[in-house]
Amino acid sequence: GQQVMQIPQYQHVQEGEDFTTYCNSSTTLSNIQWYKQRPGGHPVFLIQLVKSGEVKKQKRLTFQFGEAKKNSSLHITATQTTDVGTYFCAGPGHGSSGSRLTFGEGTQLTVNP
Amino acid sequence: ETGVTQSPTHLIKTRGQQVTLRCSSQSGHNTVSWYQQALGQGPQFIFQYYREEENGRGNFPPRFSGLQFPNYSSELNVNALELDDSALYLCASSLVGWYQETQYFGPGTRLLVL
Numbered sequence: 474g475q476q477v478m479q480i481p482q483y484q485h486v487q488e489g490e491d492f493t494t495y496c497n498s499s500t501t502l503s504n505i506q507w508y509k510q511r512p513g514g515h516p517v518f519l520i521q522l523v524k525s526g527e528v529k530k531q532k533r534l535t536f537q538f539g540e541a542k543k544n545s546s547l548h549i550t551a552t553q554t555t556d557v558g559t560y561f562c563a564g565p566g567h568g569s570s571g572s573r574l575t576f577g578e579g580t581q582l583t584v585n586p
Numbered sequence: 587e588t589g590v591t592q593s594p595t596h597l598i599k600t601r602g603q604q605v606t607l608r609c610s611s612q613s614g615h616n617t618v619s620w621y622q623q624a625l626g627q628g629p630q631f632i633f634q635y636y637r638e639e640e641n642g643r644g645n646f647p648p649r650f651s652g653l654q655f656p657n658y659s660s661e662l663n664v665n666a667l668e669l670d671d672s673a674l675y676l677c678a679s680s681l682v683g684w685y686q687e688t689q690y691f692g693p694g695t696r697l698l699v700l
Contacts, residue, residue, distance in 0.1 A: 474645075477628075506688070506689075508691075514693075515674075515676060515691045515692065515693050515694045516629065516676070516691045517691070518688055518689065518690065518691075521688060561628050561629075563628075563629075566631065566642075573619065573631055573634055573642050573644075574619075574621075574629075574631060574689065575631065576621075576628030576629050576630070577628055578627060578628050579627075579628050
């Protein structure tokens with residue numbers, strides 16, 4: 474079945490440093506979504522990428538979708554303590570509609586002040 | 587806040603018991619998906635309901651079942667609870683239409699099976 478993999482599993486940074494998490498799918502995706510889950514919370518939708526090679530920015534966050542639509546990345550510039558949480562990428566299950574998502578294992582980000 | 591609500595927020599059960607979890611979808615959404623999130627892992631798709639019928643299922647046994655009601659709210663039922671069923675159960679609502687459907691997650695129900 475479809476697999477979505479994320480690296481690294483954990484990342485510890487000092488406040489102000491940059492952070493990047495990478496996501497790879499075993500199959501081509503129609504779109505990829507990114508979610509953030511704060512400790513003790515639930516996944517919160519961040520963004521959806523649809524087009525091959527697409528790049529989107531949200532303030533200090535930059536999201537990329539690979540040309541082959543099988544990989545993606547999230548880059549945070551100058552991390553802040555409010556960025557703490559686990560970042561998940563998710564893609565639609567193979568042959569399914571966009572709302573049946575296969576999630577990666579997530580990258581847990583901690584930021585030291 | 588997404589407008590998706592779940593109840594109860596926490597639940598403790600013993601092995602072999604049955605449990606029912608509830609979800610109210612965001613206004614205007616016609617699809618509800620359920621996910622299981624074990625500690626330290628990503629959410630795993632259980633099943634989805636659309637127009638009161640199951641519309642896709644993940645790799646979960648039949649003791650996981652569900653319902654969707656005419657107002658699009660939903661229930662997740664788990665029979666014969668096992669220790670490994672301890673997890674955060676997430677409900678997500680979306681609107682079927684274009685295939686790039688954004689899912690809006692509720693706060694989840696934390697289930698502990700002893």
